[in-house]
Amino acid sequence: MKRAAAWAILLLGMAYFILPLLGMVEFSLSMKRGVYSLEAYRVVLADPRFRETFTFSVVMALLTIVVGMAIVVPTAFWVRLKMPGLRPYVEFVTLLPLVIPAIVIVFGYIRLYNTSSALPLTGTIFGTNLLLVFGYVTLSLPYMYRAVDTGLRTIDVATLTEAAQSLGAGWATILARVILPNVLVSVLSGAFVTFAIVMGEFTMAALLNRPAFGPYLQLMGANRAYEPFALATIAFVITWACMGLIQLVTRFSKHDKAAR
Amino acid sequence: MSDTPPPVRRRLPLTWLGLLPFVLFVALFLIAPTMKIVLGAFQRADGSFTFENIAGLFTDSILSSYWISIKISVASAALGCLVGFLMAAAMVLGGLPRAIRSPLLTFSGVASNFAGVPLAFAFLATLGPLGLVTLALKTHLGINLRVYGFNILSFWGLTITYLFFQIPLMILIITPALDGLKREWREAAQCLGASGAQYWRMVALPILFPSILGTFALLFANAFGAVATAIALTGSSLNIVPIMLFAQIRGDVLGNPHLGYAMAFGMILITGVANVLYIVLRMRSERWLK
Numbered sequence: 001m002k003r004a005a006a007w008a009i010l011l012l013g014m015a016y017f018i019l020p021l022l023g024m025v026e027f028s029l030s031m032k033r034g035v036y037s038l039e040a041y042r043v044v045l046a047d048p049r050f051r052e053t054f055t056f057s058v059v060m061a062l063l064t065i066v067v068g069m070a071i072v073v074p075t076a077f078w079v080r081l082k083m084p085g086l087r088p089y090v091e092f093v094t095l096l097p098l099v100i101p102a103i104v105i106v107f108g109y110i111r112l113y114n115t116s117s118a119l120p121l122t123g124t125i126f127g128t129n130l131l132l133v134f135g136y137v138t139l140s141l142p143y144m145y146r147a148v149d150t151g152l153r154t155i156d157v158a159t160l161t162e163a164a165q166s167l168g169a170g171w172a173t174i175l176a177r178v179i180l181p182n183v184l185v186s187v188l189s190g191a192f193v194t195f196a197i198v199m200g201e202f203t204m205a206a207l208l209n210r211p212a213f214g215p216y217l218q219l220m221g222a223n224r225a226y227e228p229f230a231l232a233t234i235a236f237v238i239t240w241a242c243m244g245l246i247q248l249v250t251r252f253s254k255h256d257k258a259a260r
Numbered sequence: 261m262s263d264t265p266p267p268v269r270r271r272l273p274l275t276w277l278g279l280l281p282f283v284l285f286v287a288l289f290l291i292a293p294t295m296k297i298v299l300g301a302f303q304r305a306d307g308s309f310t311f312e313n314i315a316g317l318f319t320d321s322i323l324s325s326y327w328i329s330i331k332i333s334v335a336s337a338a339l340g341c342l343v344g345f346l347m348a349a350a351m352v353l354g355g356l357p358r359a360i361r362s363p364l365l366t367f368s369g370v371a372s373n374f375a376g377v378p379l380a381f382a383f384l385a386t387l388g389p390l391g392l393v394t395l396a397l398k399t400h401l402g403i404n405l406r407v408y409g410f411n412i413l414s415f416w417g418l419t420i421t422y423l424f425f426q427i428p429l430m431i432l433i434i435t436p437a438l439d440g441l442k443r444e445w446r447e448a449a450q451c452l453g454a455s456g457a458q459y460w461r462m463v464a465l466p467i468l469f470p471s472i473l474g475t476f477a478l479l480f481a482n483a484f485g486a487v488a489t490a491i492a493l494t495g496s497s498l499n500i501v502p503i504m505l506f507a508q509i510r511g512d513v514l515g516n517p518h519l520g521y522a523m524a525f526g527m528i529l530i531t532g533v534a535n536v537l538y539i540v541l542r543m544r545s546e547r548w549l550k
Binding site: 009020026075090093100109111138141193200218 | 275278279281282285286288289290292293294295296297300343346347349350351353354355356360364366367369370371373374375376377378379380381382383384385386387391392393423424427481484485487488491492495502505506509510520524527528531532535
């Protein structure tokens with residue numbers, strides 16, 4: 001009886017999750033009347049705006065990962081090594097982007113870095129793109145920091161650092177050749193989450209007026225019938241792929257460690 | 261945190277330097293923009309201090325937008341907690357094969373990240389006027405959702421859509437708590453003659469209660485700050501706070517830039533209180549579950 005109830009709850013729940021995905025895929029395939037076809041995907045992939053915005057978002061995501069990791073990895077390392085007492089405070093700060101809505105943060109950017117301010121980032125396209133990358137880094141800070149910090153917990157940071165120092169390594173060498181390879185799996189999982197977040201992000205890109213994938217999606221949704229669903233399916237596949245890759249690297253690393 | 265070390269002491273400065281990039285980044289791109297909004301909410305255009313902007317929030321249209329937002333957030337958080345709890349309990353305690361656990365948790369990870377514009381499209385394709393479920397109900401069961409007053413661009417439409425990321429988040433957070441329920445507690449209760457319902461009512465739920473309430477607060481904040489899903493789904497037909505703020509930032513629809521600051525400040529205040537509640541309750545729940 002109890003097991004039957006458990007199955008019923010789970011299946012009902014899963015139905016709720018699967019139906020929208022089915023609906024989305026079904027719609028994306030029914031651009032031609034009466035038959036399923038990949039027509040909507042063909043139209044979407046042929047749209048130069050799709051290629052532009054998609055490429056733009058991919059580049060933004062990669063930059064976000066590079067900039068974010070350049071800030072997060074040394075900080076998490078340094079806090080673990082030299083200032084363990086500050087760890088709760090640093091962690092609290094990295095969690096703030098989950099508390100402050102993204103729309104408020106970007107509102108602050110627009111007011112703080114406009115053309116009449118001391119740091120007029122929104123005055124140029126390059127500056128606005130830079131601001132967008134920093135915004136994305138801020139959004140992904142909670143995920144990146146948590147991932148890297150968890151990775152650092154599993155290794156003996158102090159001993160590794162001392163060993164490297166006694167062999168004559170400087171801080172840059174220690175970070176790049178000792179710490180980073182050891183926490184690579186965590187860095188990668190943080191990177192994949194970040195990638196998924198940036199690819200679908202709408203609010204910041206829309207309010208900063210940058211041609212990213214999220215705003216393009218919204219624009220298509222307001223103007224086209226079938227293409228938006230093909231785009232949404234693509235977005236979902238990207239999210240799935242990122243999560244799948246996290247599982248894969250985690251599993252791969254376990255295997256790797258067992259073999260040694 | 262952001263204050264620089266005093267230059268007189270020469271022992272400390274080098275250690276502090278390691279944190280400088282992080283502190284600078286956070287100060288410039290997280291703290292300063294937020295402070296700008298918070299301070300702006302209490303300033304006139306000339307920079308002098310005032311409560312006028314906050315008072316300006318108490319107009320019918322703005323109050324009603326906060327009210328709808330709060331209602332949607334409460335409804336989606338409550339339903340998300342309930343359904344997520346039931347699903348997690350079915351998975352952990354229902355005697356189901358352990359093989360379903362890992363895929364379900366992975367899927368929850370994906371679904372809780374699948375928010376925003378694509379999610380809105382998925383639900384339009386399902387419960388919209390021409391959606392999969394809408395049409396299936398109409399042709400096979402003769403149920404016309406419109407007749408029952410259901411519209412995806414409405415309070416319930418938005419709530420059902422938000423559940424897609426609320427339920428998985430609840431599953432992800434509550435599963436460890438359910439794992440933490442010790443077998444001995446149930447056995448002890450049974451030895452004392454408790455029925456299954458009594459065990460849940462008097463032992464398990466009181467222990468889980470801080471976790472559940474805490475997650476409720478988190479889900480509430482989560483729904484309150486969601487912008488993209490709402491905009492893609494309803495355009496501007498439903499006046500919730502994030503949509504109004506979005507329009508205000510784009511084109512100053514309220515006719516007073518500082519009123520925008522005040523609205524944003526209201527949002528921070530509400531999500532902030534919800535998150536503080538979450539943290540406090542989580543610390544309480546960890547007392548038992550560790």
